[in-house]
């Protein structure tokens with residue numbers, strides 16, 4: 001299930017729907033499908049989306065440029081506003097730390113795929129490093145030595161030590 005009708009949510013028991021998502025998100029280089037269990041709950045003017053996301057995506061290391069597996073394991077805690085908040089507040093509304101309200105802006109469904117796409121982007125590390133054993137430093141040194149300004153060092157001959 002990728003798109004959830006708000007009518008279905010309103011008509012469900014306790015105005016709550018449990019969504020199981022398991023699919024590749026094509027915008028990422030997924031090693032495994034992204035799995036999520038999300039509870040949607042209607043709170044009247046707002047719809048709450050809470051759940052957990054797991055999966056493995058390939059990222060490129062910032063230091064050595066090699067690809068590495070990155071494990072996704074984070075919680076989702078989002079609010080949707082049924083009516084446009086932009087008109088009333090004129091800007092994005094942040095309720096508490098890190099919890100933003102997404103404006104449905106008259107839409108009658110919630111796009112679970114888009115929710116997961118946005119959540120994964122927000123949860124990727126700012127600095128992507130393949131691991132503690134990353135040899136990115138060596139890589140960078142090699143890069144520096146290929147700098148033409150450093151070619152002079154290659155022509156320095158070390159005198160053999162006196163035996």
Ligand SMILES: [Zn+2]
Pocket residue numbers: 061062063064065066129130131134135136
């Ligand atoms: Zn690396």
